[in-house]
Amino acid sequence: MEYPVHDTQIAPLGRLEVLSRTEAAKLLDSGHGSLHELYRNCSLAVLNTGNELDDAKELLERYSDFDIRIIQRPRGIKLDISNAPATAFVDGRLIVGIQEHLFSVLRDVIYMHEEIRGNPRFDLDESEGITDAVFHILRNASVLRPRTDPKIVVCWGGHSINRQEYEYTKHVGYQLGLRGLDICTGCGPGAMKGPMKGAAIGHAKQRIGKGRYIGFTEPGIIAGESPNPIVNELVILPDVEKRLEAFIRFGHGFVVFPGGAGTAEEIFYVLGVLLNPKNADLPFPLIFTGPKSAEDYFMQIDQFIGEVLGVEAQRRYKIIIDDPVLVAQEIQAGIKTVRDYRKQNRDAYYFDSQLKIEHEMQRPFHPTHDNMRKLKLHLDQPKHTLIANLRRAFSGIVAGNIKDAGIRAIEKHGKFEIYGDEMVMQKMDALLSAFVEQHRMKLTGRYEPCYRIMVEQDE
Numbered sequence: 001m002e003y004p005v006h007d008t009q010i011a012p013l014g015r016l017e018v019l020s021r022t023e024a025a026k027l028l029d030s031g032h033g034s035l036h037e038l039y040r041n042c043s044l045a046v047l048n049t050g051n052e053l054d055d056a057k058e059l060l061e062r063y064s065d066f067d068i069r070i071i072q073r074p075r076g077i078k079l080d081i082s083n084a085p086a087t088a089f090v091d092g093r094l095i096v097g098i099q100e101h102l103f104s105v106l107r108d109v110i111y112m113h114e115e116i117r118g119n120p121r122f123d124l125d126e127s128e129g130i131t132d133a134v135f136h137i138l139r140n141a142s143v144l145r146p147r148t149d150p151k152i153v154v155c156w157g158g159h160s161i162n163r164q165e166y167e168y169t170k171h172v173g174y175q176l177g178l179r180g181l182d183i184c185t186g187c188g189p190g191a192m193k194g195p196m197k198g199a200a201i202g203h204a205k206q207r208i209g210k211g212r213y214i215g216f217t218e219p220g221i222i223a224g225e226s227p228n229p230i231v232n233e234l235v236i237l238p239d240v241e242k243r244l245e246a247f248i249r250f251g252h253g254f255v256v257f258p259g260g261a262g263t264a265e266e267i268f269y270v271l272g273v274l275l276n277p278k279n280a281d282l283p284f285p286l287i288f289t290g291p292k293s294a295e296d297y298f299m300q301i302d303q304f305i306g307e308v309l310g311v312e313a314q315r316r317y318k319i320i321i322d323d324p325v326l327v328a329q330e331i332q333a334g335i336k337t338v339r340d341y342r343k344q345n346r347d348a349y350y351f352d353s354q355l356k357i358e359h360e361m362q363r364p365f366h367p368t369h370d371n372m373r374k375l376k377l378h379l380d381q382p383k384h385t386l387i388a389n390l391r392r393a394f395s396g397i398v399a400g401n402i403k404d405a406g407i408r409a410i411e412k413h414g415k416f417e418i419y420g421d422e423m424v425m426q427k428m429d430a431l432l433s434a435f436v437e438q439h440r441m442k443l444t445g446r447y448e449p450c451y452r453i454m455v456e457q458d459e
Contacts, residue, residue: 003062004086008094009071011078012103023110027070038219039109041404042236043068045223046101047081047088055442056223056404068102079106101227101234104141108236111140116238127359134237134245135351141235143214143250144350150339152214153331154184154251156266157191158259159225160443168291168324169194169257175328177202177211181335184251186243187215187234188225189443191257196230216250218243221262224402239364240395244269249352252338253285253331256317258294260440261401264431265394267301269361271309272387274316278356283341285334286317287327295321297438304431308379308424309387360388367396367406369413377420377428378456390428393418397432400450401441407450416451429453 026035044066048059065083079102081094088098116122116133123129138144153176157169173183173195183199185192196213203211215231218240227234237243248254248270256267274284288298298319305313320327339349347354361384365371375389396416399406410416420428432453441447 005063005066005083006086006089006092007082008084008089008092009078009080010094010099010102011076023114026113027106027110035109035113039105040066040068042105042109042219042222043081043102044084045226046098046105046234047084048223048226049088049095049098049101050229051085051087051226055407056221056402057407059223060404097229097232101231104234105236108137108141111137112236112238115140127357127362130242130359130362131245131249131353131357134242134249135353137237137242138235138246138250138351141233143233143235146348146350148349150252150335150342150349151181152184152212152251153181153195153253153255153335154247155191155195155255155257156186156247156259156263157257158263158440159188159190159192160260160440161190161258162293162439164291164293165258166190166194168289168294168322170198171324172255172257172289172327173198173200174202175324176331177208178206179328179332180206180208181253181328181332182212182214184212184214184216184247186221186225186262187217187227187231188221189228191259191263192225193228193230194257195255196228200230214250216243216246220399220403220405223404240265241362241364245357245362248273248357249355250350252335252349254287255327255331256286256288258290258297258440260435261394261397261432264301264435265391265398267305268387268391268394271305271313271316272361272384272391273355273357275309275313275383275387276356276358282352282355283334283337284316285331285338287320287330288317289320289324289327290322292322297434300431300434304427307427308390309383358384358388360384361391365392365395367392367399367409367416369409369416372396372416372418372451375418375420376456377418377424379421379424393428397451401447410450415449417454418451419454419456422455425453425455 027039044063067082069080071078071080088095122133169191177199183196212233213230214233215227216235218237237246342349375393377389400410400416435441436447
């Protein structure tokens with residue numbers, strides 16, 4: 001099947017208007033694994049905005065002739081784009097929002113490569129260095145806004161949700177928008193798009209002309225979850241761990257909608273942070289919510305958390321079913337508590353520096369077959385280690401479902417094998433089977449699991 005494409009040249013819209021000769025040369029070097037390849041793939045994902053495709057490998061193969069090159073001029077750079085998806089254009093002209101996102105990609109790729117990686121100023125082997133890097137990436141992207149009251153609501157949830165659940169995310173977003181709250185999501189479709197769309201209507205009714213719809217993504221997932229058209233501030237973090245840390249340090253209230261393996265990854269990450277005794281007294285509004293039809297989904301999530309992690313973990317969130325107004329009211333009240341606490345403790349509203357995140361939660365996990373096999377999900381280990389490994393297991397499943405490298409690894413070596421003790425594996429298998437049955441793993445087509453659940457044998 002052929003897919004229509006367009007060529008164009010564009011100039012920056014007030015973003016990163018000049019590059020050094022060294023930066024431009026690195027972006028033009030098109031060898032495998034090069035900076036150009038990373039930049040090209042992220043740019044293609046942005047140009048794919050609005051298309052229903054959650055398979056990074058298929059996207060890269062569908063537009064294998066796509067390319068984007070830097071043109072150096074005395075008065076600034078231009079981008080030369082060839083064989084881009086035609087859906088990114090209107091009457092032959094690139095959509096303005098997509099044009100902005102292309103330069104956000106350029107900004108973040110250059111900053112990560114030139115200022116973060118290999119810079120002795122950021123010790124990425126230490127917890128403080130990782131947090132410092134996350135802060136500087138967000139600051140460089142101009143999303144940290146001093147002298148503004150807390151009002152960022154992070155919304156998590158699946159890209160593959162049914163219509164009723166999607167409409168519910170819009171209703172919640174609408175109620176949040178009516179209360180002047182801004183939205184931050186993983187920037188993709190489904191439960192990442194719905195709250196932004198609803199909030200935009202709420203903002204319009206309240207005559208809020210500068211509503212913020214912020215998307216945090218990372219190179220591995222952006223092609224599988226292209227930015228939705230509502231996003232007006234896009235940030236690309238280096239990896240999923242720094243992306244997750246950015247969410248919880250940047251946001252003030254947190255709403256979790258129904259989702260699949262990626263949503264489970266986010267849930268276990270945030271619970272792993274909140275169960276750290278050093279965070280026991282920090283206010284952190286966290287609500288799980290969905291329509292009445294999603295009640296069983298959340299009951300199953302809650303049961304899994306209770307049986308595997310205990311009652312203490314269950315106390316860190318509220319479940320609200322089919323009540324968008326109550327969700328917005330609870331989040332608004334929770335954000336007020338966050339504001340009062342940070343004011344009292346002289347902490348910034350725009351970045352939570354007091355939250356303690358253990359290095360084990362920050363360390364990048366590469367979901368190879370060997371690493372997935374070594375996770376060992378059993379109860380006879382420190383709880384923080386179990387939670388970290390659960391998060392990694394779900395992260396690997398996400399990679400096998402929608403990320404280019406993960407899909408290719410599954411095709412080459414077969415399914416990931418995930419080991420643990422019998423009780424944990426039974427509970428995890430039941431949870432994942434429910435995700436598959438409810439069509440939460442992929443947008444279209446029949447889903448073939450990329451994993452095998454294995455019971456660890458006693459030696």
